[in-house]
Amino acid sequence: MRIYHQLSEFKKLTNAVVTIGTFDGVHYGHQKIIKRLCELAKSSGGESVILTFFPHPRMIIDPENQDLKLINTIKEKAEILANLGVDHLIITPFTRDFSNLSATEYIKNILVDTIGTKQIIVGYDHRFGKDRKGGMKELEECAALYNYTIEEIPEQDINDVAVSSTKIRKALLDGDVALAETYLGYHFSISGPVIKGDKIGRTIGFPTANIFVEETYKLIPSDGIYAVTVEMSPESEVSSQESLTSHSSLSTKDSRLSYRGMAYIGQRPTINGMTRNIEVNIFDFNREIYGQTIKMNFLKFLRHDVKFTGLEALTIQLHQDKEDTLAFFKQNSNL
Template sequence: MKIYHQLSEFKKLDNAIVTIGTFDGVHYGHQKIIKRLCNLAKASGGESVLLTFFPHPRMIINPENQELKMINTINEKAEILANLGVDHLIITPFTRDFSNLSPKDYIKNILVDAIGTKKIIIGYDHRFGKDREGNIKLLESFGNEYGYEVEEIPEQDINDVAVSSTKIRNALLQGNVDLANDYLGYNFSLYGPVIKGDKIGRTIGFPTANIFIEETYKLIPGDGIYAVTVEMYEVESPKLKVESSKLKVESQNTNPNTALSTLNAQRSTYKGMAYIGHRPTINGMTRNIEVNIFDFNKEIYGQNIKMNFLHFLRPDVKFTGLDTLTQQLQADKEATLAYFNGK
């Protein structure tokens, strides 16, 4: 998959099959659209193009509202899209000027003149242009004039409940990772470097790796204990990074497109239990994200790891002391192992 940071980097195609959206979570419903996009591109001899935006439009239009958190970082989204088979990913910087583009100019200047769209695959509720006035009916009305077709993907349901990024966010905030993962079609994860903590876990037989999440817009699940798997790369992959709405790579000799391919390099996976919370038993002041990795005793400070959240075990509670906490952690480990053995 090729990645473009803005439309000016993209070379217009002869037969672009396009979809548009923020696609936060790239969930079950999004995947339906993307699979259809890729299949149509192959069948027509065209190329699939996904146009997305960063930052999320709501972060620009309502900057005073800091409550919106994203299910995926832009890098996580890129990795998922690459694995789904998308040919081209255009990450358009979302600005106030861009938000004021009229729906007609959006269609002509971006979809037609810049991308070369011949077919648009779109979700049932997609809106675009100034004040979100553009919709599927408007897209269809300009189809003959600009030489493209429109295909609508209807609302997708799981157990008669509509999938949406909002419902997934709410499930994660409540700690319900089982439901969120059902909606996503994959396991929610957190990715970041291991940083030094106060090493209290070592003194009670449960050493933990503390994870730092650099992207402040990334959603963190609700406080509690979780069964997780932890992935570590055998060779540390180049880190994709977004700065000023651009996807960059911290290694000077690597570009985002080649870096994405390294994300599927050989990796080791371990079982573990993760903790999210303020550590009330020791009167902690900050919210921590840490994981006790089973059957593992290496020093990994500074190494990036990926935690996949599988199951919520219990909420965070305050214990009377470290002895009581240790007993509970042993019970938590047994519950985690029982979860894995029962899968």
């Protein structure tokens, strides 16, 4: 999949099959649209194109509201879309000027003149252009003039999966990572470089890798203990994964190793912690991985964060947490 971070980088196609949206989570509803996009591109001899935006439009239109957290980072979203077989991903910066384009300017300047759109696939409620005034009516009015066709995914087809990005965010904020997975079709994950902590875990027999999430807009699930798997590069490839760059190409093939473990999210109230930590105790693992980017897949919520009377009581509970985690993996041996 080819990735572009500016519309100006994209070379106009002769037969582009296009869909547009933020696609946060790339959940089952989104996947229906994207599957149809790829089917049409293949059957018509065209190339599939997704036009998405970053930052998220709500971050620009309502900058005072810092409450919006996203299910995917832009890199995570790109990896998922590559796995779905998309040919081109355009990540265009969403700016005030961009938001002020009228619906007809949006269609002519971007979809037609820049991308070369011949077919458009949209969800039933897709809106675009200044004040989100554009929709199917405007797309249909311009179709004959600009020689493209439109296919709208019916509301019933989308609602059949009973899923939305809002529902997924709520599930994660409640700690219900299993419910989020049923909506997403994959495990929710967090990625980031391993940073040095205060090494208290080592003193009680539970060393942890502390993960720094660089993207402040990334949604972090509820505080507590989780069963997780951890993916990382082999020992010979300990440098962080290459970030997405302009006009780059993304392959989903890699040689990452996977380990089981239990993760903690919280402020460590037992030791009067002041900051929210994300850390993982990786089972049967003793490598130093400071600086390496690792990926943590959330499988099951085990318990809420609790303040214990001291480290001894905490240690006893951590042994129980590990037993519960191992029991989960025994019941789910495919993970």
